[in-house]
Amino acid sequence: MKTSFLKKSLVAIAAAAGMMGTAQATLIIGSMSVGFGSVEISLGEIDWNPPLNPGIDLVPTYGQLFTSPIGATGVFNGVNGFVGVTNGLVQDMSANPADANFMPVGVQPAPVNFLKFAAQPNWQFLVTDLVAGTIPGTPYLLTQAGNNVSATITVNGFTCDAGADTVCDAADDKTLFTGILSAQYTNTTIAALQAAVLGGQTLANNTWSATIEAYQIPEPTSLALAGLALAGIGLSMRRRARG
Numbered sequence: 001m002k003t004s005f006l007k008k009s010l011v012a013i014a015a016a017a018g019m020m021g022t023a024q025a026t027l028i029i030g031s032m033s034v035g036f037g038s039v040e041i042s043l044g045e046i047d048w049n050p051p052l053n054p055g056i057d058l059v060p061t062y063g064q065l066f067t068s069p070i071g072a073t074g075v076f077n078g079v080n081g082f083v084g085v086t087n088g089l090v091q092d093m094s095a096n097p098a099d100a101n102f103m104p105v106g107v108q109p110a111p112v113n114f115l116k117f118a119a120q121p122n123w124q125f126l127v128t129d130l131v132a133g134t135i136p137g138t139p140y141l142l143t144q145a146g147n148n149v150s151a152t153i154t155v156n157g158f159t160c161d162a163g164a165d166t167v168c169d170a171a172d173d174k175t176l177f178t179g180i181l182s183a184q185y186t187n188t189t190i191a192a193l194q195a196a197v198l199g200g201q202t203l204a205n206n207t208w209s210a211t212i213e214a215y216q217i218p219e220p221t222s223l224a225l226a227g228l229a230l231a232g233i234g235l236s237m238r239r240r241a242r243g
Helices: 001-025 190-198 220-242
Strands: 030-036 039-042 046-050 060-068 088-092 104-118 121-129 140-145 148-161 174-185 201-207 209-213
Touching: 046 060, 060 104, 104 148, 140 190, 140 220, 148 190, 174 201
Parallel strands: none
Antiparallel strands: 030 060, 030 209, 039 046, 039 201, 060 088, 088 104, 104 121, 121 148, 140 148, 148 174, 174 209
């Protein structure tokens, strides 16, 4: 009898949670693979291309990106009424505050709309944190593997379906997202790449790829409701045991 009561209670909680999830079915949740055009890297700048936009830019500039349907999950695979994602744009990155592409290492002064997708023009992927890399002041982490070097850039932030007004506000659905961008440099060393960048050189163009995942953090109200439900189950079971 107790077991049956517990099962029924848990089913009720699951159903309630399902209803809450259904009410927020338009959230951007899932993962995807992204490819970029070759990238030009200097000490204070990362330019995705085409096109290349070296130097100080007065307005944000962008390179091209393309998505792969392989392994896409959630809203990125084009189900549940969504178009999915297609080719789009990735904002260039600069460590210069005078540049419109300013995206310093660490917490951003203001969220940067880093990724844009042609099929979902109202979606925004806003970077709030750019993880520090191997060379001070840069975001690329270098790892030696034999005669080759892997470079990774990690961004964290939130997504927003901004709607027709293109302004992300309190009325819009939001989720968190993280992205790992990576490339490989063959037949070289970390020391050689560091020397080149610190010496004012630009690294040879190289193709980068990324894994992007958007995910939802349980809302405090949902957690509180689940906690109250479990507390109620415990109280009911104690009363039944006494009876």
